[in-house]
Amino acid sequence: MDHATPFARVFLLGLFAVIVGMVLWAQSGKRFFIRRIPGLSAIDEAVGRSAEMGRPMLASFGLGGLNAQEGVITLQALAIVSDVAEAAARFGNRVIVPVRIPALMPVAEEALREAYTRGGRPEAFQLDDLMFLSDRQFAYAAGVSGLINREKVASIFLFGTFFAEALIIAENGNRVGAVQVAGTPSTTQVPFFIAACDYVLIGDEFYAATAYLTRQPTLLGAIVGQDIGKAVLLFFILLGVVLTALNVPLVVNLFADQAVPWAEMLRPVAPAAGAGG
Amino acid sequence: MGKWMHDIDRRWLYLLLFLAVALPMLFPSKGGSAVILPETQSFYDTVERVAADPKRRDKLVLLVANFSASTATENLNQYESAMRHVMRHRLKFAIVSFADPQGRELGQQTADKLASQFGYQYGRDYVNWGFKTGDIALNVKALARDIPGTIGKDIKGTPLGQIPVMQGVRGVDDIGLVVETASADTLEYWLAYFRAAGDEPVPLLFSCTAVMAVEAYPFLRSGQIQGMLNGLKGAGEYETLLQSPGFATQVSPSLSWAHFVILFLIALGNLSLFLSRRRAGSRGGA
Amino acid sequence: MFTPKTGPELWLYIAGALLVSGVLVTSLQLVPGRLRKPLIALVTFLAGLFYIAEFFLPVDPTTRANFLTDYRAPIAQVNQVLLSFAVGVGVYSLLTLHTKNIVRRRQGWGFSVLLLAAMFGILVTGLLKEYRPNPINQAAFSLFFDGGLKSLDAAMFSIVAFYIVSAAYRAFRARSVEATILLVSASLVMLGQVSLGQGLTAGLPTSGFLSNLRVENIREWILTRASTPALLAVELGLGLGALSTSIRLWLSLERGSYFEKDV
Numbered sequence: 001m002d003h004a005t006p007f008a009r010v011f012l013l014g015l016f017a018v019i020v021g022m023v024l025w026a027q028s029g030k031r032f033f034i035r036r037i038p039g040l041s042a043i044d045e046a047v048g049r050s051a052e053m054g055r056p057m058l059a060s061f062g063l064g065g066l067n068a069q070e071g072v073i074t075l076q077a078l079a080i081v082s083d084v085a086e087a088a089a090r091f092g093n094r095v096i097v098p099v100r101i102p103a104l105m106p107v108a109e110e111a112l113r114e115a116y117t118r119g120g121r122p123e124a125f126q127l128d129d130l131m132f133l134s135d136r137q138f139a140y141a142a143g144v145s146g147l148i149n150r151e152k153v154a155s156i157f158l159f160g161t162f163f164a165e166a167l168i169i170a171e172n173g174n175r176v177g178a179v180q181v182a183g184t185p186s187t188t189q190v191p192f193f194i195a196a197c198d199y200v201l202i203g204d205e206f207y208a209a210t211a212y213l214t215r216q217p218t219l220l221g222a223i224v225g226q227d228i229g230k231a232v233l234l235f236f237i238l239l240g241v242v243l244t245a246l247n248v249p250l251v252v253n254l255f256a257d258q259a260v261p262w263a264e265m266l267r268p269v270a271p272a273a274g275a276g277g
Numbered sequence: 278m279g280k281w282m283h284d285i286d287r288r289w290l291y292l293l294l295f296l297a298v299a300l301p302m303l304f305p306s307k308g309g310s311a312v313i314l315p316e317t318q319s320f321y322d323t324v325e326r327v328a329a330d331p332k333r334r335d336k337l338v339l340l341v342a343n344f345s346a347s348t349a350t351e352n353l354n355q356y357e358s359a360m361r362h363v364m365r366h367r368l369k370f371a372i373v374s375f376a377d378p379q380g381r382e383l384g385q386q387t388a389d390k391l392a393s394q395f396g397y398q399y400g401r402d403y404v405n406w407g408f409k410t411g412d413i414a415l416n417v418k419a420l421a422r423d424i425p426g427t428i429g430k431d432i433k434g435t436p437l438g439q440i441p442v443m444q445g446v447r448g449v450d451d452i453g454l455v456v457e458t459a460s461a462d463t464l465e466y467w468l469a470y471f472r473a474a475g476d477e478p479v480p481l482l483f484s485c486t487a488v489m490a491v492e493a494y495p496f497l498r499s500g501q502i503q504g505m506l507n508g509l510k511g512a513g514e515y516e517t518l519l520q521s522p523g524f525a526t527q528v529s530p531s532l533s534w535a536h537f538v539i540l541f542l543i544a545l546g547n548l549s550l551f552l553s554r555r556r557a558g559s560r561g562g563a
Numbered sequence: 564m565f566t567p568k569t570g571p572e573l574w575l576y577i578a579g580a581l582l583v584s585g586v587l588v589t590s591l592q593l594v595p596g597r598l599r600k601p602l603i604a605l606v607t608f609l610a611g612l613f614y615i616a617e618f619f620l621p622v623d624p625t626t627r628a629n630f631l632t633d634y635r636a637p638i639a640q641v642n643q644v645l646l647s648f649a650v651g652v653g654v655y656s657l658l659t660l661h662t663k664n665i666v667r668r669r670q671g672w673g674f675s676v677l678l679l680a681a682m683f684g685i686l687v688t689g690l691l692k693e694y695r696p697n698p699i700n701q702a703a704f705s706l707f708f709d710g711g712l713k714s715l716d717a718a719m720f721s722i723v724a725f726y727i728v729s730a731a732y733r734a735f736r737a738r739s740v741e742a743t744i745l746l747v748s749a750s751l752v753m754l755g756q757v758s759l760g761q762g763l764t765a766g767l768p769t770s771g772f773l774s775n776l777r778v779e780n781i782r783e784w785i786l787t788r789a790s791t792p793a794l795l796a797v798e799l800g801l802g803l804g805a806l807s808t809s810i811r812l813w814l815s816l817e818r819g820s821y822f823e824k825d826v
Binding site for chain 3 (some may be wrong): 002003004009012013015016019020023065066072073075076099101102103105106128131132135136137138139141142150164165167168171174185187192194195196202203204206207208218219222223225226229230233
């Protein structure tokens with residue numbers, strides 16, 4: 001969709017209003033409930049294990065950059081990693097954070113410094129543990145695998161965008177016996193994480209992580225807002241199934257890439273160019 | 278027995294896979310006749326349909342090389358077959374990469390390899406826009422409206438406006454077909470910002486690594502992409518349809534045996550689980 | 564919409580851009596600490612507003628554009644330039660870390676020497692190939708790029724196949740009913756994927772009821788009728804999650820997660 005169709009304008013602005021509305025409601029004192037997410041409950045366990053064993057932890061916020069699609073994922077992953085670092089600071093652990101995108105170095109440095117301060121040990125933050133490895137995907141994977149094996153890390157946290165290197169990193173973690181917690185919106189990599197990690201966040205659990213870990217009203221409100229959006233979309237899906245079965249293409253036309261005039265909402269859908277056969 | 282299987286050194290498993298891949302290459306045999314999967318057939322049919330469509334055949338085809346040498350075994354074979362198919366019909370095309378600078382070189386190497394066979398000439402019949410760094414989403418969105426403004430110059434440093442094959446090419450409406458070969462999830466940029474940005478939706482074909490294919494099936498079912506090549510297997514099927522057997526066809530037996538080795542090991546792992554449970558059961562009963 | 568400049572005009576523009584950047588950077592340094600966060604929030608808001616307004620504002624039906632649409636390409640280029648500067652930060656981090664490793668003779672310092680040598684090798688040969696193209700410089704670059712980087716990239720990717728074997732051996736076990744369903748469906752998809760597997764049911768007819776039992780058709784059914792809807796449901800949640808997180812970031816409602824505790 002190059003530009004918003006009239007329906008998209010109404011629909012998306014409606015979703016926007018619902019999410020912002022829920023955030024404001026939460027900030028005004030409304031308490032929202034969030035269910036237990038086992039993968040996130042395991043973070044403290046993994047940090048504690050690392051402290052007991054006296055070995056470092058490794059946390060990666062993925063291979064995504066700051067571009068339109070990956071930027072949101074990367075910043076969310078960085079937020080989760082800084083919560084992990086805060087827990088590590090409380091336990092007096094060392095966290096190694098390898099970075100792929102150079103532009104993220106200053107952002108990550110500030111976020112980790114703040115996390116160590118929140119954890120009560122600002123002096124424990126070591127700048128050398130935040131390291132740029134390479135912006136080449138497999139050079140990064142090789143670097144992280146090397147760190148896992150040399151440092152014999154006790155726990156590994158993998159959050160953010162991952163590609164084919166996901167299994168390389170996770171299998172190396174499995175080989176050294178590290179407790180591994182992973183969460184990624186890259187759906188193709190989830191099966192690999194499930195095969196090699198101890199706990200995996202699936203789907204939008206990834207976006208719920210910071211709300212779950214910090215219980216901040218703003219974040220909880222946004223989660224509730226997105227759940228209302230999910231219910232609305234589910235309604236349209238069910239309506240679409242019923243109407244399409246009855247040969248009424250209303251919902252298909254409403255969600256079409258190009259604007260369909262309101263008067264023609266019931267016209268049959270044109271096939272895509274080049275399609276057919 | 279069960280314990281041995283449970284504690285097996287993983288290097289034995291790696292050796293088994295290595296042999297399953299290497300031996301069929303060293304001792305080639307005639308692989309089983311491949312069934313053409315529907316997504317490969319529709320990939321082939323779409324190129325045929327565009328070539329036969331008077332409204333589209335004079336427009337530029339985009340051969341997007343969003344991959345690097347790491348996935349060349351899958352992607353480069355797909356890319357080469359797609360370029361061969363386009364050249365057979367004498368369609369004009371542009372090579373471009375948004376995801377990796379190596380895509381620019383690999384695309385050009387493929388064109389150099391095939392150009393003399395089909396009498397293609399750089400600038401007259403095809404062009405290489407090179408690698409466009411930066412945010413892929415923003416680049417693709419900008420490309421839909423203003424190709425010369427977004428790309429600027431080709432790999433030889435010539436402004437696009439001065440290249441014969443680029444005459445009259447302004448934006449999405451001057452593109453007849455997009456074929457994206459990719460190793461990462463870049464398909465959605467074309468779906469969101471390019472395919473439907475013009476007067477009519479542009480046919481979009483996707484060839485990807487096998488691991489990425491699962492994510493593309495929903496778009497195939499919805500008709501947003503017209504065809505797909507699924508990994509090396511898809512490349513082999515496409516070579517069969519083009520009646521031009523190449524590397525992908527040649528290594529088909531290796532691919533088959535590798536899958537069988539994985540299935541065998543899964544069965545072995547389950548046997549180990551079964552034996553250890555039985556042992557635990559008999560100990561519990563004693 | 565912006566035409567390339569040449570000759571003295573180009574140098575004038577470069578000098579002007581440097582001057583403006585200098586003034587901007589100096590002014591930013593002078594901003595008091597308490598105003599920095601509101602300033603970041605304002606810049607974030609304005610940058611996001613461009614794309615949101617460009618997407619939502621009505622367009623002229625003939626040109627399919629609004630007054631912001633023509634700025635898309637130049638803004639994409641500004642973004643490219645900004646990101647290019649960040650490469651320096653990465654190079655600085657690599658240099659300081661590995662120089663320290665070498666100077667302090669930390670364990671594995673030899674690898675740091677190798678890394679720095681490879682980094683400067685590909686940088687220098689790349690520049691020579693671009694600005695002094697001759698067969699020797701091209702061969703030197705090819706040694707690093709084709710002989711080194713490309714081969715190492717391909718080798719690392721191929722390792723995934725080996726790790727899939729060990730992960731599948733360990734993880735695909737019939738421990739429960741759900742795991743057994745997963746195991747059986749994965750096995751059928753793998754069989755339907757390759758010609759040897761397809762050969763197992765090649766004797767069945769290609770049409771009619773029995774054709775449903777051909778392994779490639781079972782694979783197709785699992786992928787498109789079982790896996791795809793599940794994937795779409797996950798993607799739907801992810802899309803909404805991304806939207807909600809984007810709104811928090813755009814409006815700087817996100818700041819509580821990092822940088823400071825309180826919103």
